[in-house]
Amino acid sequence: MISSARLLQLAHDAGFDRAGLSRAEPIPRETLLDWLAAGHHADLDWMNERVEERLDVTRLLPNAKTVVSLVCNYWHTDDASPIARYARGRDYHATMRDRLRTLRRSVRTAFAGVSDYGAVDANPVMEKVWAVRAGLGTVTKNGCFTTHDFGSWVVLATMILDVECDAYASPLDEDPCGRCRICIDACPTSAIVKDRVVDAGACLSYQTIENAEDSVPESLRPALNGFIFGCDICQDVCPLNVTPIKGGSRFEPRSVSRESIRALAAMSKAEFDAWIPGTALARAGFDGLRRNAAYALGAVKDTGARGVLEKLRSDANPHVVEAATWALGKLGAS
Ligand code: B12
Ligand code: SF4
Ligand code: SF4
Structure with missing residues (x-):
């Protein structure tokens, strides 16, 4: 012990x-x-x-x-x-x-x-x-x-x-949510299918990170209007998160977090190499991040991004091309 x-x-x-x-x-x-x-x-x-x-x-x-x-x-x-x-x-x-x-x-x-x-x-x-x-x-x-x-x-x-300790904790006897359901109503894709249960396939976190080598189902794309990697909506709206405490220096945001969606869509391989390695974003890869950014530009109908999207439409990666084509469709005729 x-x-x-x-x-x-x-x-x-x-x-x-x-x-x-x-x-x-x-x-x-x-x-x-x-x-x-x-x-x-x-x-x-x-x-x-x-x-x-x-x-x-x-x-x-x-x-x-x-x-x-x-x-x-x-x-x-x-x-x-x-x-x-x-x-x-x-x-x-x-x-x-x-x-x-x-x-x-x-x-x-x-x-x-x-x-x-x-x-x-x-x-x-x-x-x-x-x-x-x-x-x-x-x-x-x-x-x-x-x-x-x-x-x-x-x-x-x-x-x-493989050893016992002299004292163990017990689970907290509380339900901090009570009757609140703000997060469930705020989730743009209804991915929280019941209390505490998330359907990964409907969750933007899964679609932008884990599903980076395929296409995002068309019905979910309009919801990609703010995030290109992960999703914080159900945490941002939570009243239990209103007084956060600053984390340690290893979690300090890097410069890439201040880039716009347009800049991330237009990212060159050299910029990717400067911004991404060493961050969790590397999981989505160069093509996955640009694919996500193209969806996001279409979702917000960013008409100023037409040039970037036109360029992505002739990209070597088929999922980037497909995302850019969808996004241009959302912008409508110029
Ligand atoms: C699969 C996975 C995902 C999937 C599925 C999400 C999910 N909720 O399961 C996807 C890709 C969608 C995802 C998204 C995210 N993830 Co994730 N993910 C995981 C992973 C690899 C496994 C989770 C798992 O086992 N799910 C299966 C379900 C059945 O289990 P569960 O989630 O624990 O839920 C059940 C139990 O908790 C149970 N339960 C509730 N209370 C109690 C009490 C007791 C005593 C018992 C027995 C059971 C119980 O009820 C739930 C339903 O059955 C873990 C890492 C790991 N190895 O644990 C990270 C992890 C959960 N993810 C993490 C993070 C950061 C995220 C995101 C916040 C990232 C983002 N910002 O985009 C989002 C949050 C989305 C959300 N609202 O949940 C963190 C947790 C952060 C946190 N504070 O909760 C983890 C732990 C990674 C880590 N090591 O830090 N994730
Ligand atoms: S992370 Fe986003 S998409 Fe996933 S459950 Fe939360 S609000 Fe919904
Ligand atoms: S918003 Fe927060 S407090 Fe409200 S139900 Fe969701 S997790 Fe619980």
Whole structure:
């Protein structure tokens, strides 16, 4: 048995804003299986893989006893940007992985013989569920994990240990949403299909990031009128997010977050190489970002963007061409 106070101190020293502990008990199966059965994972085939690991962390780390949930606050400014807040600075995956590496090293030094497993985002770990169990916040109706201090402007990482701690947290006994449903009504694509359940296929976050190598369904394109990477609408409207706290310097927005949609549509490969590597935007790639920007210009009927869109219409990438053609159609005849 190890000291929970010491473990939480090590997490704090590694740079995490909050940390909490829960017992490594299986997750109720319907939490994930109902979502998958409804097809809410869209083309995220990897969500359908390693399901048993997601539901039971002892399959990831034999004899797992403790799950450490780790939270970083990333909010910085209210400046308008077509990029979702979590992606405006250095890639959060790199920041969380660096901090996790530091924590794993210090845990091994402090508690000899302990084995661990670390996860950030892509691993088969249900990070929000663990953060709830660790008493760090709740999953609110917008499907986001929301804390008292930072609202939902947080990203998560998770560490699993094969040793028991001397104290564990309990989930908070509260529903901060109450009768509110502002986020559900504000979602432009009705992607929040019921309280706390998001249909990824309808979510602009999925369409602009995960579906970057295909076309966005035509019915969803008019909603792409402000974001070209991710979507913050259901968080921006949330009353639990009205007093955000500035995050650390690693989350400081980079210059690309101040570029206009037109500039991002017209981005050259050289500009892409200067602006994008090292940020989470790299996931959508050069073509995915320009495709998204073309949709956004069409969605807002930006007549001043006709020249940029004409150029994109003869691009080498078929999805960029298709998006530019659609957008020009929205602008109408010149
Ligand atoms: C798949 C995925 C997506 C999908 C689906 C979104 C979703 N809500 O599931 C898409 C691509 C749409 C997406 C979008 C976003 N994502 Co995402 N995503 C994930 C990922 C990889 C898996 C989530 C998952 O397992 N979903 C399956 C469903 C069934 O599980 P669930 O979301 O936890 O929901 C259930 C449980 O929470 C349960 N529940 C609620 N309370 C409780 C309590 C207990 C005790 C239990 C047992 C269960 C339970 O009810 C829910 C419905 O069944 C995680 C990383 C990870 N490994 O966890 C990041 C993650 C959730 N995403 C994250 C972020 C930042 C985002 C975006 C904000 C990005 C953006 N700005 O565009 C948006 C938010 C959209 C939204 N409104 O949810 C962050 C979380 C941020 C936060 N504060 O919540 C994560 C954790 C990544 C990270 N490591 O930081 N994402
Ligand atoms: S991120 Fe945007 S599209 Fe997705 S559920 Fe929230 S408001 Fe809807
Ligand atoms: S907008 Fe209202 S319902 Fe939605 S998450 Fe915030 S408090 Fe909950």
